[in-house]
Amino acid sequence: MEKKDETKIDAVQNQTEALPESNLIFITKRKLEGENSGVDELNIDNRVSGVYCNGVQYYDLNNIRFINNTGIANLISLMRSLLKKGVVVKFVNANNIIRDKIKSFGLEKFINLG
Amino acid sequence: MRRKSFYFDKFENRVPYKAIPENKYRTFLFQFTGTLTIALGIAYLNWRWRYSFNYEAMWFSVLLVTAETLSFISTVMVIINFWSNKDVPQTPPVQYLSEIEDLQGRPDRSIKIDVFIATYNEDVELVRLSIIDAKRMKYPHDNVVIKIYVLDDGRRDGRNPAKENMKVVAEEEGVGYLLREHNEGYKAGNLKNALEQTDGDIFVILDADTRPFPDFLIHTIGYFRNRKMAWVQTPQWFYDTTEPEKLSDIISTKFRIKKEGVKKGVEKIFGKIIVNEDIYGNDPRLFYDVILRKRNYHNAAFCCGAGSVHRREAIMSLAVKDFSEEIRKLEEELTILNRSSNEIEEKTKKLIIDQEIIPFKFHASEDIYTSIMLHADKENRWESLQHPEVECKMLSTQDLDSWIKQHQRYAEGSLDIALKDNPIFKRGLTIRQKICYFSTIWSYFAPFWILIFLISPIIFFFTLTLPVKAYSFDFFKYFLPFQIMNTFAMLLGCWGISTKRGDQYYISGFWYMLMSLFTVVSGKKVKFNVTSKDLNFSNNLPHIVPHLVLIGLTLLGIGYNIVLIYMGVHPTPSGFAANAFWCIFNIISLSIMIRAAYWRPRSVLEPGKIQTS
Incomplete structure (x- = not known):
């Protein structure tokens, strides 16, 4: 499944517009690293790549090397915002640092890491 | 532009106290006298419970000895709290992130510091003073970004012309302005909103009237080199306490x-x-320079809000952990109830949507509650520190009504924690931390024993019944050594700082504490009352009716007993002497609140909010 997700992500990099416009929510790379201010969210280069497919919003964490507690909180906020809109969220290509961090909070069951 | 003048302008040049230096001999002497106090207290109570009852008035005897026992528990916890001191040496201010946390592969960068000034309805010119002083804070490293934000919970952004415009003041001073559209979670909610929009690695919490000194950051940020340091609290120094x-x-x-x-x-x-020096007993030196500072030894110094410095990662770890705990709890409950996996998934999803990520607990006592939770974090083992020197100045309550509302909030908040999430049963806290936190909470149960101490002499005066067999040599043989040693231990434990006002307010505060107990026990919602710092003298009579009644009954009882002695029909003149002596202490303590209720600064001819020039 993970392999399949990655293929999808690779195929449609940065195609967040696939998500219905009213549901469009961006997350920046730096926000996941805990930087909440001074990040230009409109600049597409700053955003985490994502794709929307069959009611699931995928985010590619391939370029995210590190996540801190503020980043986890931002990730949860993103997940909550999308869940409110009825969109399921999956994060793919998360490295071990991110996986371990999520695990340390016991959130691995609730944050879908693909 | 000439700035607005305030009642506290005349106190601007007051200089804060210097922290009392540590002294190992004094500490040893305290430990010696403290141990003796506990031993003598146990001996006294043993004698009281086993040999001193007046069997003709068992109810009275048991009532009083129960009060004495409860009070003794308090004494023991204070002695444990005061046992030793552990000041942490200051280190130079931090420059790079790698000095305070593991980079885990990230490139290093200079740290970022945010300064939050929380406000709700305070005079915007008062907040301006805090902003100006915050801007004056120095830091030796130019590449460290320090951002100041006004966190306005009063929505004073100009939309309501009836309100002062906080946003304009923030803009004029060139600092950030953050507001939210609701007041959920009170101050904790306000901080949550700020944390969501900022990213300082370290942040400082100031209240609207908290004015930091220029060296505030220089003296506190270095502590965060200790990667376990979650927060540093500096003493809250009230520079406007009443003059003698x-x-x-x-x-x-x-x-x-x-x-x-x-x-x-x-x-x-x-x-x-x-x-009338410090008529409201506002001087918190004893609390910050002794009680909280000595909790450094137990890693149990708690955060008091204003004047504190925090590691963002610590507070955010708590927020995420709480979020995760709530979801896990729900899932476990549903699993125990044998619910279908579909239902569990649906309900969990709903909770994820509803459950906010809350850094500081949404609670009337958000600071102490959050401290308990951080100290109880077994994985991270966070540490805290009470910094000894004063680094900022603040305003105190200026009338009894505000004073009582403020202290009622402290009491209700602490009692609410005791009932809902008692630190004694909190997993993750060490035994010493449990004792320190419980000691704070226990002090709010004091009206139980204080009321008994206040009414016991009155009961005696009108029933002529003693709560002990007799005020005999045996009684004084056990009682006096315990009391004398206790007084001596407290003198040493408090490092010579006068406890007079504190003791008086401890006794005379019995009524508001009792009311707080009723509020919490009856399940009423504990409110977050914003403390007024204005000169605003309202009718304080309702606050002191119990005090007047008790003093009146005491004096009436003394008069009645004097008549009986004069007539030669008093059954126990020695009992009268002991109780009358006891009453002097009670009356002096109770009268402070009456004096405070009617006290007015002599310079204020017309009660008013603020004197403007």
């Missing part, structure tokens, strides 16, 4: 004495008597 007044001046003003000769006479008789 000569009794002769008060008499001359009160009775409008104008004749010089009479004035001189009054001066000669009462001139040396000084009264």
Whole structure:
């Protein structure tokens, strides 16, 4: 499944517009690293790549090397915002640092890491 | 532009106290006398419970000895709290992130510091003073970004012309302005909103009236080199506490004495008597310089909000952990109830949507509650520190009504924690941390024993029944050594700082504490009352009716007993003497609140909010 997700992500990099416009929510790379201010969210280069497919919003964490507690909180906020809109969220290509961090909070069951 | 003037302008040049230096001999002497106090206290109570009852008035005997026992528990916890001290040496201010946390592969960068000034409805010009002082804070490293934000919970962004415009003041001063559209979670909610929009690695919490000194950051940020340091609290120093007044001046003003000769006479008789210094007992030196500072030894110094410095990662770890705990709890409950996996998934999803990520607990006592949770974090083992020196100045409550509302909030908040999430049963806290936190909470149960101490002499005066077999040699043999040693231990434990006002308010605060207990036990919602710092003298009579009744009954009882002694029909004159002596202490303690209720600064002729120029 993970392999399949990655293929999808690779195929449609940065195609967040696939998500219905009213549901469009961006997350920046730096926000996941805990930087909440001074990040230009409109600049597409700053955003985490994502794709929307069959009611699931995928985010590619391939370029995210590190996540801190503020980043986890931002990730949860993103997940909550999308869940409110009825969109399921999956994060793919998360490295071990991110996986371990999520695990340390016991959130691995609730944050879908693909 | 000439700035608005305030009642506290005349106190601007006051200089804060210097922290008392540590002294190992004094600590040893305290430990010796403290141990003796506990031993003598146990001996006294053993004798009281086993040999001292007046069997003809068992209810009275048991009532009083129960009160004494509860009070003794408090004493033991205070001795444990005071046991030793552990000041942490200051280190130079931090420059790079790698100095305070593991980079885990990230490139290093200079740290970022945010300064939050939380406000709700305070005079915007008062907040401006805090902003100006915050801007004056120095830091030796130019590449460290320090951002100041006004966190306005009053929505004073100009939309309501009836309100002052906080946003304009923030803009004029060139600092950030953050507001939210609701007041959920009170101050904790306000901080949550700020944390969501900022990213300082370290952040400082200031109240609207908290004015940091230039070296605030220089003296505190270095502590975060210890990667376990979650927060540092600095002492809250109130620079506007009431000045001492000569009794002769008060008499001359009160009775409008104008004749010089009479004035001189009054001066000669009462001139040396000084009264009304810190009439509201606001000086928190004992609390910060001794009680909280000594909790460093137990890693149990808690956060008090204003004047504290926090590691963002610590507070965010708590927020995420709480979020995760709530979801896990729900899932476990549903699993135990044998619910279908679909239902569990649906309900969990709903909770994820509803459950906010809350850094500081949404609670009337958000600071102490959050401290408990951080100290209880077994994985991270966060540490805290009470910094000894004063690094900022603040305003105190200026009338009894505000004072009572403020202290009622502290009491209700602490009691609410005791009932809902008692630190004694909190997993993750060490035994010493449990004792320290419980000691704070226990102090709010004091009205149970204080009320008994206050009414016992009255019961005696009108029933002529003693709560002990007799005030015999045996009684004093056990009682006096315990009391004397206790007084000596507390003198050493408090490092010579006067406890007079604190003791008086501890006794005379029994009524508001009792009311707080009723509020919490009856399940009423504990409110977050914003403390007024204005000169605003309202009718304080309702606050002191119980005090007046108790003093009245005491005096009436004393009068009645004197008549009986005069007539030669008093059954126990020695009992009267002991109780009358006890009553002097009670009356002095109770009267402070009555005096505070009617106290007015002599400079204020017209009660008003703020004097403007």
